[in-house]
Amino acid sequence: MNLLISSYCRIYSDSGNTENIIIKTFDNELIESNDSVLLYKHSEMEYPKYFKMDQISKFGILAAEWMFKSNNRRNNYQDTEIGVVLSSANGSMDTDLEFNKTIESKDNFFPSPAIFVYTLSNIVMGELCIRYKMKGENAFFISEKFNADLLMDYITDLLVKKKSEAILTGWIDYINGKPDVLLIFVEKGVEGKMNFNKKNIELLY
Amino acid sequence: MKDPIYIIADNIISPLGNTTQENFLHISDGKSSIQEYQHPQIGKYFASCFASDQYHFTDYSSKAFTPIEALIIDSIQQLLSQISIQVGSREVLFVFSTTKGNINLLGHDTFDKSRMRLSVMAKTITEYFNNPNEPVVVSNACISGLQAIQYACFALSQEKYKYVIVSGADMVSDFVLAGFNSFQALSPFPCTPFDKNRAGLSLGEGAGSLLLSTELPLAECIEIASIASSNDANHLSGPSRTGEGLSNAIHNALHLSGNKGEDIDLISSHGTATIYNDEMESLAFQTAGLLSAPVHSIKGNLGHTLGAAGLIETVLLAACMRNNQLLPSYGYKEQGTSVNLNIIKESKKATIRKALKTASGFGGGNTAVVLKKAI
Numbered sequence: 001m002n003l004l005i006s007s008y009c010r011i012y013s014d015s016g017n018t019e020n021i022i023i024k025t026f027d028n029e030l031i032e033s034n035d036s037v038l039l040y041k042h043s044e045m046e047y048p049k050y051f052k053m054d055q056i057s058k059f060g061i062l063a064a065e066w067m068f069k070s071n072n073r074r075n076n077y078q079d080t081e082i083g084v085v086l087s088s089a090n091g092s093m094d095t096d097l098e099f100n101k102t103i104e105s106k107d108n109f110f111p112s113p114a115i116f117v118y119t120l121s122n123i124v125m126g127e128l129c130i131r132y133k134m135k136g137e138n139a140f141f142i143s144e145k146f147n148a149d150l151l152m153d154y155i156t157d158l159l160v161k162k163k164s165e166a167i168l169t170g171w172i173d174y175i176n177g178k179p180d181v182l183l184i185f186v187e188k189g190v191e192g193k194m195n196f197n198k199k200n201i202e203l204l205y
Numbered sequence: 206m207k208d209p210i211y212i213i214a215d216n217i218i219s220p221l222g223n224t225t226q227e228n229f230l231h232i233s234d235g236k237s238s239i240q241e242y243q244h245p246q247i248g249k250y251f252a253s254c255f256a257s258d259q260y261h262f263t264d265y266s267s268k269a270f271t272p273i274e275a276l277i278i279d280s281i282q283q284l285l286s287q288i289s290i291q292v293g294s295r296e297v298l299f300v301f302s303t304t305k306g307n308i309n310l311l312g313h314d315t316f317d318k319s320r321m322r323l324s325v326m327a328k329t330i331t332e333y334f335n336n337p338n339e340p341v342v343v344s345n346a347c348i349s350g351l352q353a354i355q356y357a358c359f360a361l362s363q364e365k366y367k368y369v370i371v372s373g374a375d376m377v378s379d380f381v382l383a384g385f386n387s388f389q390a391l392s393p394f395p396c397t398p399f400d401k402n403r404a405g406l407s408l409g410e411g412a413g414s415l416l417l418s419t420e421l422p423l424a425e426c427i428e429i430a431s432i433a434s435s436n437d438a439n440h441l442s443g444p445s446r447t448g449e450g451l452s453n454a455i456h457n458a459l460h461l462s463g464n465k466g467e468d469i470d471l472i473s474s475h476g477t478a479t480i481y482n483d484e485m486e487s488l489a490f491q492t493a494g495l496l497s498a499p500v501h502s503i504k505g506n507l508g509h510t511l512g513a514a515g516l517i518e519t520v521l522l523a524a525c526m527r528n529n530q531l532l533p534s535y536g537y538k539e540q541g542t543s544v545n546l547n548i549i550k551e552s553k554k555a556t557i558r559k560a561l562k563t564a565s566g567f568g569g570g571n572t573a574v575v576l577k578k579a580i
Contacts, residue, residue: 091323102383103246109246111384113442120567122345129436130569139352140343141356142322142327157363
């Protein structure tokens with residue numbers, strides 16, 4: 001079966017200037033200030049819920065927004081036909097540390113449910129599923145580094161066995177103020193821009 | 206699934222016991238390990254926790270392993286005591302499931318903070334067993350355990366491995382306790398799944414492990430017939446009001462193994478005892494045509510063990526099938542969902558050929574697993 005990448009988005013911290021991040025799609029390469037408000041404005045999305053999210057979820061949504069903007073293939077599928085398979089190194093660690101600040105001190109104990117909900121690694125996947133109404137197969141893996149093999153074989157199996165018709169996959173990590181994101185939309189058929197294989201995934205990362 | 210996947214060995218370590226059999230017998234006898242505790246800020250709460258002197262985790266005194274790592278190692282050791290396999294071989298893959306792993310290390314300097322990264326925790330355990338493969342870690346809230354089984358089944362179907370060891374654990378930490386308390390999700394009394402007066406969940410700690418393989422063992426055993434997941438795409442911390450996501454997962458799992466709702470002889474539900482979860486599940490079971498099947502939740506006995514729950518409850522479900530026995534749903538008295546379910550009130554004998562395990566979690570995920578008796 002011919003599996004193809006129809007769109008992707010890569011977001012990472014600019015090694016030359018840590019104030020900046022780089023956003024890449026098949027059509028575009030942008031340098032943007034690492035500022036969640038400016039990033040929201042420049043993405044031109046209208047989704048006020050974004051401002052309630054933790055950092056990793058914001059970058060997940062931003063990447064998906066840029067990815068679908070470059071080639072919106074989402075609407076070619078039913079909600080339940082789209083699977084989501086993601087991976088991360090640190091998961092919710094950035095928000096875990098923030099939540100811990102609210103319970104560290106005995107005299108200043110004010111845990112917030114609005115922060116606690118983001119202390120699970122898969123919450124960014126939940127946000128993506130809500131935003132783009134993706135209701136199919138779900139999986140969230142933690143690995144030391146970006147591991148194309150882990151995603152490749154599992155996704156191929158889901159598509160070949162017809163458990164999903166299209167898959168949003170990739171890597172979403174955020175720690176110490178730095179995003180490290182790669183989202184890929186994988187489909188069966190002929191309309192993709194690039195073959196879905198290990199070499200190409202690693203090239204995009 | 207093309208090749209059947211068999212449960213070759215299994216284990217549960219909980220405050221009720223250190224083997225599957227001990228846990229099964231205590232739950233069959235109507236015992237619960239949920240007790241009252243005090244927290245300086247939260248006050249009174251109920252949870253199922255290991256007593257400090259009850260269980261001596263492997264090598265914990267050597268400070269080589271954190272409590273959760275030692276707990277997982279012990280649970281895997283129990284698996285390996287049931288069957289002789291070369292655990293250090295390339296043919297064995299480890300798949301781990303946890304939500305918060307070593308979160309207890311926050312604010313403590315006993316161990317390097319890198320151990321809070323779940324991949325580092327996993328590697329620490331596989332190194333103990335001298336296993337050369339990169340361990341796989343699944344962290345998908347309360348469906349983590351079942352998704353670890355789902356990944357294991359996939360890995361075995363690829364014929365790259367002869368055995369997959371799936372193991373998961375979570376501990377009751379101040380972190381998780383404070384979080385669920387802030388959600389007002391903790392029950393003011395030991396949790397009572399599906400009951401009319403239920404008022405929230407009780408947290409629990411424990412580990413569950415399974416050794417899976419495509420090689421048919423000699424003894425009668427349980428097969429994982431099919432497994433499927435879905436997402437509600439509805440709300441992060443609340444289940445869908447209609448149960449659509451869970452019923453989709455159940456429908457797909459039943460379909461994959463060629464079954465219908467009426468083929469299921471026992472359901473091990475997620476049954477957290479929150480108002481919305483149990484109501485949502487009852488609706489999903491109705492949609493999936495499962496209203497006549499006997500249902501239990503084990504949360505009343507062991508609390509909600511988060512990343513371990515799917516594993517512990519699958520192991521108990523397989524034990525029910527082997528023993529031809531329906532375990533009761535502890536804490537249930539009166540119908541508490543708009544749809545009437547066949548909740549099991551007391552332990553009884555029954556023939557169980559096929560059974561269903563479900564889980565739903567924060568982030569909107571659902572997973573359903575069909576087990577069947579291998580003949």
